[in-house]
Amino acid sequence: MRAIVVDDEPLARRGLEIRLAAHADVQIVGYYGDGASAIGGLREHRPDLMFLDVQMPGMDGFQTLRAIPANEMPLVVFVTAYDHYAIRAFEASATDYLLKPVEDSRLAQALARVRQARAQREASGHCAHLLGLLGELSGRPPLDLDEALKPDALDLLRREEKLAVRDGGRTVRVDLHSIRWIDAAGDxxxxxxxxxxxxxxxxxxxxxxxxxxxxxxxxxxxxxxxxTIVNARRVVEMRPHTNGESFLRLDCGQELKLSRSHRDKLAVLL
Known part of the structure; x- marks a missing residue:
């Protein structure tokens, strides 16, 4: 986890650095003494975690949080000398808070909560990405979780009357009834x-x-x-060929080969 430490006291920053050295999965990428510079550091480093002092000159910890856009917000652990800030810390959606001087056992507990919150955030983001892809494949707005978890979700997508194909940064939709056949040409x-x-x-x-x-x-x-994939409704004739293969003629006059390894599709085509 990439972390930044925001505290106006150099000794407090150093103390947290020493204690975090015992946690191999935490890398400190920046130290800041005030809220304004911390916001700049967030944009530069994109950390996963921010240790944020409550009382600082200029912008305090809560004002600093309000100035951070939601899409740039890391996980936050408040660090304070006063326990009466704890309620406000959780109201500000902090993952945890630590009292100065920070104890090793309490820091370990806070990091355990951070790891759990990070895993949940990543799972949520991955889920949203997958739902968006499913919706894109169906040509619909992103599906919600209840829709995607239905046992017949894939069948519903297949019954759509349009084929949605991603091509680089665009999605192309093709009417299914207009498709004659599909074949591969390299990539x-x-x-x-x-x-x-x-x-x-x-x-x-x-x-x-x-x-x-x-x-x-x-x-x-x-x-x-x-x-080759064929639209079965467009097949008007079939005639045998050598070695168990067959030729299919479509209503547009195109002829396609039915290979021996796909003879099990005869029941669909006849």
Whole structure:
């Protein structure tokens, strides 16, 4: 954990430094003697944890906290010589508070709380990120936790009438009914769709076959080859080929090979 120490007393800063040296997972990246310089240090170092004195010249500890944007706020442990500040410390969402002079056992207890709070914060952030991705895949706003935990959440995404594909920093949505077939071209996927001309349109995106398979209903979009997925509703004819392979003809005239290793998809296509 990257930490900063904010205290106007040099001896107090030094004492905390000595005690924190016994905790290998804590690295002090900055020392500050007032609230204004501490705010600058937060932006420079982006620490995980701040040890913050309550009484300081200029901005006190509580005023310093109010000046920090929520998205830059680290975990906070107040350090004070007066225990009557404890209630205000917790009202300010501090993880813990320490009384001066700081005792080793009390510091260890505070750090245990910090580690737990950090783990919970990271888990919450990771959960929010995953929910956002699920919502993006479905083309909806980010899902809430109750929606994402439903047993049929993935099936609901697959029943969407649009395929949402991430391509770098953008998300492209394609009408499922317009897709004829999808094939791989190196690190890219080619999604062949209906268009104005007889050959339709081809959308080239940086994605993987596995990513698309996860979103598509395999009964509606079976994989028929190592590098090909087809819209089963667009297949109008099938004829056998050598070695157990077959050729599929789509309603647009395109022919695709059904490989021997994917013959189990015949039941879906017939």
């Amino acid at each position: 890219y996927m080619c999604i062949h769709t209906d268009g104005d001309g007889p050959n339709g349109n081809t959308l080239v995106l940086r994605a993987t076959m596995r990513e698309l398979e996860r979103q598509l209903d395999p009964q509606r979009f079976p994989r028929i080859h190592r590098s």
